[in-house]
Amino acid sequence: MSRVLSRVLGRCIGLDVHLDFIEIAICEEGRVYSAGRVSSTPEGIKTLAESLAPTDRVALEVTGSSREIARLLEPHVKKVIVVSPGDTGISQARAKTDRLDARTLAKLLWTGELEAVWMPPEWIARMRRRLARRDQLVRARSRVKNELHAVLMRCLKGRPPVSDLFGVKGRDWLRGLELPDVEDETVKAGLRHIEFLDAEIEQVERLIAQQALESAQIKRLMTVPGVNVICAAIFLAAVGDIRRFKGSRPVVAYLGLDPRVYQSGSGPARGGRISKQGSPRARWALVEAARSVAQQPGPMHAFYERLRARKGHNSAIVAVARKLVVLF
Numbered sequence: 001m002s003r004v005l006s007r008v009l010g011r012c013i014g015l016d017v018h019l020d021f022i023e024i025a026i027c028e029e030g031r032v033y034s035a036g037r038v039s040s041t042p043e044g045i046k047t048l049a050e051s052l053a054p055t056d057r058v059a060l061e062v063t064g065s066s067r068e069i070a071r072l073l074e075p076h077v078k079k080v081i082v083v084s085p086g087d088t089g090i091s092q093a094r095a096k097t098d099r100l101d102a103r104t105l106a107k108l109l110w111t112g113e114l115e116a117v118w119m120p121p122e123w124i125a126r127m128r129r130r131l132a133r134r135d136q137l138v139r140a141r142s143r144v145k146n147e148l149h150a151v152l153m154r155c156l157k158g159r160p161p162v163s164d165l166f167g168v169k170g171r172d173w174l175r176g177l178e179l180p181d182v183e184d185e186t187v188k189a190g191l192r193h194i195e196f197l198d199a200e201i202e203q204v205e206r207l208i209a210q211q212a213l214e215s216a217q218i219k220r221l222m223t224v225p226g227v228n229v230i231c232a233a234i235f236l237a238a239v240g241d242i243r244r245f246k247g248s249r250p251v252v253a254y255l256g257l258d259p260r261v262y263q264s265g266s267g268p269a270r271g272g273r274i275s276k277q278g279s280p281r282a283r284w285a286l287v288e289a290a291r292s293v294a295q296q297p298g299p300m301h302a303f304y305e306r307l308r309a310r311k312g313h314n315s316a317i318v319a320v321a322r323k324l325v326v327l328f
Contacts, residue, residue: 010055010078012026012057017065023099024037049076059083062117089104130211171191174191226292226293235282238255242328255282256279260273260274300324
């Protein structure tokens with residue numbers, strides 16, 4: 001009977017993925033055994049795929065290459081499940097080796113204790129990569145700007161005579177300063193670096209906007225006051241298919257804007273700070289949009305003012321960001 005059931009259910013394959021190799025374990029009829037390893041190359045994964053049966057199920061943890069590995073294996077098996085490392089308990093195990101990790105995945109898959117993470121479609125994955133590149137460029141530009149501010153402080157130049165130090169007039173002022181040689185070199189190199197990063201940021205933002213404006217959902221989000229194309233793109237890239245959430249509460253929790261709740265003994269439950277789970281980039285974009293919409297006349301501004309009077313500016317802005325998520 002167990003062999004018949006095994007043929008119906010298929011085997012469960014656990015893959016522990018590394019940069020150079022993939023450790024393989026198989027659970028068949030409830031028995032787990034190691035099955036060696038293959039290289040983490042297209043050729044190695046093809047060899048693995050050819051050894052699998054159409055009734056097999058495969059589980060692997062989220063890594064940088066998990067999406068491509070799943071894509072290569074999916075045509076050859078019944079199902080490929082990509083799981084979060086935090087859901088497997090592997091990282092907390094007392095004994096942890098590549099072989100044991102693969103066996104654990106295979107066993108958990110056999111017992112039905114693994115829940116797959118949502119894998120975004122290709123256009124969402126492409127948007128996420130572009131937004132991540134934009135983040136890296138903006139952070140690099142901020143580091144250079146901070147370095148130039150540090151030069152002004154070291155040379156006792158005081159406050160700049162312009163509101164925007166890195167606008168046209170501000171950059172002309174920086175170039176005209178009399179500074180020691182090494183500091184002058186830093187300023188000129190920094191300005192060249194900023195000009196390069198500005199051009200790169202402009203280029204990637206153009207690509208983001210072109211892709212975003214092909215989406216009816218992003219266009220709809222941009223009808224909300226204070227929400228620009230970057231904010232709308234970041235939100236949709238983080239959330240993906242909104243239909244996978246049952247209402248607005250799970251979306252708020254997914255983005256980490258839900259308050260933590262504390263309760264012990266017979267005392268009443270009380271709310272704390274937001275959980276900050278999920279995408280930090282999406283929370284930042286929503287808070288920036290909330291700052292903008294809170295300054296414009298309308299229901300959101302009235303909501304912000306009521307909360308600011310009771311809880312202060314920061315809590316009110318976070319509440320407006322949460323309200324934007326519900327509206328979205």
